[in-house]
Amino acid sequence: MTAALRLDGVSFSYGVVQVLADVSLVLAPGERVALLGRNGAGKSTLVRLVTGLARPAAGTVWVGDWDTRDHSPDVLARRVGSVFQHADQQLFARTLEDDVAFGPRALGFERSDVAGRVARALDALELGAQAREHPYDLPPALRKLAALAGALALEPALLVLDEPTAGLDRALRARVTRALLERAGRAGAGGGGAALLVITHDLTFAAELLDRALVLDRGRLACDESLAGLLGAAARLETLGLLRPPVAELSTALDLPGRPIRAADAARVLARVAGGRADP
Amino acid sequence: MTRLILERVTFRYPATEAPALEDVSLEVKGGEVVALVGSVGAGASTLLLVAGDLAPRVVGGRLEGRVSFDGDGPRAIVLPTPWTQLSGMAFTVWDEVAFGPANLGLPRDEISRQVDQAVVRLDLEALTSRDPTTLSGGELQRVIVAGILAMRPALLLLDEPTAELDPVGARTLWKLVRTLAGEGTAIVVATSELDALPAITDRVVWLERGRVAATGPAALLASDALVVANMGTTVAAVWRAAGLPAPYPLTVAHAAQRWERR
Amino acid sequence: MGGLATAVVALALTLTPGASPGSTNTVTAVSPGSRPGLVVFRTALLTAAPFWLFLLLLHDLPTTIAIGLRVTTMVASFVWVVGALPPPRLVEAMVAAGWSASVAYVFAATLAAAPVLRARARRIADAQRCRGLSARGGLAHRLRALWALALPLILSSLHEVDERALALETRRLVPGARRTSLSPPPDRGAERLARWGLVAACAAALGWRLR
Ligand SMILES: Nc1ncnc2c1ncn2[C@@H]1O[C@H](COP(=O)(O)OP(=O)(O)OP(=O)(O)O)[C@@H](O)[C@H]1O
Ligand SMILES: [Mg+2]
Numbered sequence: 136m137t138a139a140l141r142l143d144g145v146s147f148s149y150g151v152v153q154v155l156a157d158v159s160l161v162l163a164p165g166e167r168v169a170l171l172g173r174n175g176a177g178k179s180t181l182v183r184l185v186t187g188l189a190r191p192a193a194g195t196v197w198v199g200d201w202d203t204r205d206h207s208p209d210v211l212a213r214r215v216g217s218v219f220q221h222a223d224q225q226l227f228a229r230t231l232e233d234d235v236a237f238g239p240r241a242l243g244f245e246r247s248d249v250a251g252r253v254a255r256a257l258d259a260l261e262l263g264a265q266a267r268e269h270p271y272d273l274p275p276a277l278r279k280l281a282a283l284a285g286a287l288a289l290e291p292a293l294l295v296l297d298e299p300t301a302g303l304d305r306a307l308r309a310r311v312t313r314a315l316l317e318r319a320g321r322a323g324a325g326g327g328g329a330a331l332l333v334i335t336h337d338l339t340f341a342a343e344l345l346d347r348a349l350v351l352d353r354g355r356l357a358c359d360e361s362l363a364g365l366l367g368a369a370a371r372l373e374t375l376g377l378l379r380p381p382v383a384e385l386s387t388a389l390d391l392p393g394r395p396i397r398a399a400d401a402a403r404v405l406a407r408v409a410g411g412r413a414d415p
Numbered sequence: 416m417t418r419l420i421l422e423r424v425t426f427r428y429p430a431t432e433a434p435a436l437e438d439v440s441l442e443v444k445g446g447e448v449v450a451l452v453g454s455v456g457a458g459a460s461t462l463l464l465v466a467g468d469l470a471p472r473v474v475g476g477r478l479e480g481r482v483s484f485d486g487d488g489p490r491a492i493v494l495p496t497p498w499t500q501l502s503g504m505a506f507t508v509w510d511e512v513a514f515g516p517a518n519l520g521l522p523r524d525e526i527s528r529q530v531d532q533a534v535v536r537l538d539l540e541a542l543t544s545r546d547p548t549t550l551s552g553g554e555l556q557r558v559i560v561a562g563i564l565a566m567r568p569a570l571l572l573l574d575e576p577t578a579e580l581d582p583v584g585a586r587t588l589w590k591l592v593r594t595l596a597g598e599g600t601a602i603v604v605a606t607s608e609l610d611a612l613p614a615i616t617d618r619v620v621w622l623e624r625g626r627v628a629a630t631g632p633a634a635l636l637a638s639d640a641l642v643v644a645n646m647g648t649t650v651a652a653v654w655r656a657a658g659l660p661a662p663y664p665l666t667v668a669h670a671a672q673r674w675e676r677r
Numbered sequence: 678m679g680g681l682a683t684a685v686v687a688l689a690l691t692l693t694p695g696a697s698p699g700s701t702n703t704v705t706a707v708s709p710g711s712r713p714g715l716v717v718f719r720t721a722l723l724t725a726a727p728f729w730l731f732l733l734l735l736h737d738l739p740t741t742i743a744i745g746l747r748v749t750t751m752v753a754s755f756v757w758v759v760g761a762l763p764p765p766r767l768v769e770a771m772v773a774a775g776w777s778a779s780v781a782y783v784f785a786a787t788l789a790a791a792p793v794l795r796a797r798a799r800r801i802a803d804a805q806r807c808r809g810l811s812a813r814g815g816l817a818h819r820l821r822a823l824w825a826l827a828l829p830l831i832l833s834s835l836h837e838v839d840e841r842a843l844a845l846e847t848r849r850l851v852p853g854a855r856r857t858s859l860s861p862p863p864d865r866g867a868e869r870l871a872r873w874g875l876v877a878a879c880a881a882a883l884g885w886r887l888r
Contacts, residue, residue, distance in 0.1 A: 188806070207813075208803070208807050209806045209807075209811040209812070210811075212806070212808055213809070223833070224797075224801060224833070225804040226833075227825070227828070227829040229832075238808035238809050241809035285808060289809065
């Protein structure tokens with residue numbers, strides 16, 4: 136089975152400053168992966184490479200079996216849906232509905248197919264009530280959701296999302312988590328659901344949605360392991376600019392069996408442990 | 416003495432009937448950190464604009480009630496969209512940070528001092544000669560905050576100031592907020608990063624649909640009402656979801672204590 | 678003859694590199710706003726080229742050369758100003774000369790508008806391509822892509838104006854503000870003399886013309 140995304144020894148520079156150095160990684164279809172790292176580590180640059188907006192100086196970026204050098208971004212859009220860090224720059228149309236339809240229309244899908252994709256994307260993010268509003272009239276947090284809906288409507292095999300929850304409240308973050316879990320889990324035409332590559336500084340959100348962690352450190356891939364494992368290693372996290380999120384911290388502090396990192400898991404374990412002993 | 420007072424403020428944006436803020440009263444003194452929490456659209460951003468004298472003066476709209484401010488320094492706001500806040504008039508990060516203080520007409524060596532201090536406080540030393548338009552998201556957000564701090568505001572208003580910062584950078588900023596309060600600055604912050612609040616805030620104001628639904632110390636973030644509304648700390652939320660009885664612990668440290676004494 | 682002389686002067690000026698940015702504590706940063714003289718020179722010539730074509734269609738050769746040189750001079754000096762004068766330096770210079778910061782900002786923002794718009798257009802086009810809009814193909818196709826770009830370009834600019842206004846206001850870019858000039862561009866005696874000389878030359882030329 137071909138990987139959803141593969142980077143082979145990829146390097147990239149802005150002028151003389153190298154920001155990505157010899158990065159190699161593979162995402163299997165349906166995999167849910169966090170791309171972490173401190174400010175300026177090169178995460179957004181990697182998004183530009185995956186979407187085809189920038190070309191690697193060395194190495195190859197494979198989206199499925201396409202080399203990004205052989206295909207322009209508008210062709211790659213059939214396989215990659217992306218949300219940029221500053222999603223405002225991604226909204227074009229006069230209503231949210233129209234905006235979400237932009238991608239499917241540009242890719243030339245049938246009218247009824249477009250309508251279906253738009254409805255599914257808006258449903259997944261519970262944006263139905265805002266469908267006829269102007270995207271710029273929405274508060275910044277909802278504009279971010281609008282851009283995400285636009286990417287979902289492409290129904291791609293790979294979603295690359297740059298900080299999809301920055302500035303969102305907890306209820307909206309939960310909405311995003313639900314929508315993406317559904318997309319990653321759904322059996323699509325190709326068999327598996329969409330692979331997710333999610334850039335985030337919000338490790339609480341990451342723990343709810345993602346399984347595997349890639350950490351960039353000054354342009355190099357510093358680690359590639361299970362997210363739960365990484366969140367357990369507090370000292371190492373801090374050298375990478377990261378901190379243990381509250382749930383993982385709580386699991387350690389209370390010595391919860393299995394060291395859960397998701398809120399619901401922690402609550403379940405906590406209830407069991409507390410019920411087994413005297414009421415705390 | 417720095418003091419911001421909002422008295423029964425109701426505010427409507429231009430061409431809207433429904434108020435974005437309704438009957439809000441709030442007092443913030445120098446040295447205090449007040450946190451505004453609430454879901455998207457609850458009015459926290461609007462409240463900051465009113466407190467910063469931007470609404471209705473620049474935004475338009477209608478204000479009822481009274482807003483008064485006293486302080487030996489300007490009031491300044493960090494908006495939630497860093498990419499619209501660059502002056503567009505600076506070649507370098509250093510000049511960008513100096514934009515505000517220069518407009519205030521401060522003497523040149525004073526500007527230099529303030530800018531250098533803000534640069535150090537936000538960990539921007541390595542970026543001072545960079546072109547501000549090519550920064551990464553988090554780098555840019557730190558430059559914007561530095562540009563505001565360099566103006567030495569008496570009232571500092573922060574709208575989601577850590578949205579794009581890495582976790583260590585966010586922790587640095589939250590510590591800095593406490594430091595600034597220690598220096599006498601009055602601070603109002605709207606954030607969705609609720610778990611950071613117990614360590615920094617004197618008071619929490621919970622806004623719902625433009626109204627103040629509750630006010631109290633940081634412990635409010637562990638109260639049943641806020642936890643149910645998804646506005647409590649993560650630890651409190653986990654505690655409640657586990658079916659353990661109230662009062663819920665506010666932080667991991669509280670939870671550990673409670674667990675020990677069990 | 679006079680036309681030729683002014684053209685030579687203007688083109689020579691065009692070739693000189695733009696003002697160096699040197700700010701209070703950065704010494705060697707290369708300014709992103711100022712471009713090397715040669716690039717500006719080429720742009721200036723290219724901008725003027727179409728005029729020559731039309732002149733040649735309408736006039737005989739000597740007239741074409743006479744008017745063409747003048748047009749080239751005008752266009753070249755304008756392009757030179759826009760290309761070689763970094764807006765932030767203009768603000769500094771105007772503030773140092775006693776103008777209010779907000780007036781200087783309006784001037785500079787006008788000069789900076791083109792590159793800002795270009796950057797925004799590129800960002801929007803990038804985002805549209807990532808959602809499947811192809812900019813290749815026949816003329817009709819390209820026109821459609823252009824239209825798809827134009828509307829969001831205008832709308833998003835207008836929208837951002839509101840947010841930028843808030844940001845500038847909070848950083849005290851307000852009417853009447855007395856801005857401190859951070860590193861006023863050096864204004865040497867010779868330069869001042871040259872400026873007055875040019876004003877005098879203009880007056881003289883005008884007088885000579887109206888005689
Ligand atoms: N056009 C550019 N010219 C020069 N340097 C650039 C340019 N764009 C980005 N950089 C630099 O490259 C580095 C990587 O940038 P990138 O945007 O990929 O970081 P990031 O990991 O996304 O950071 P953040 O978490 O802050 O968004 C940063 O140090 C940034 O300043
Ligand atoms: Mg980034």
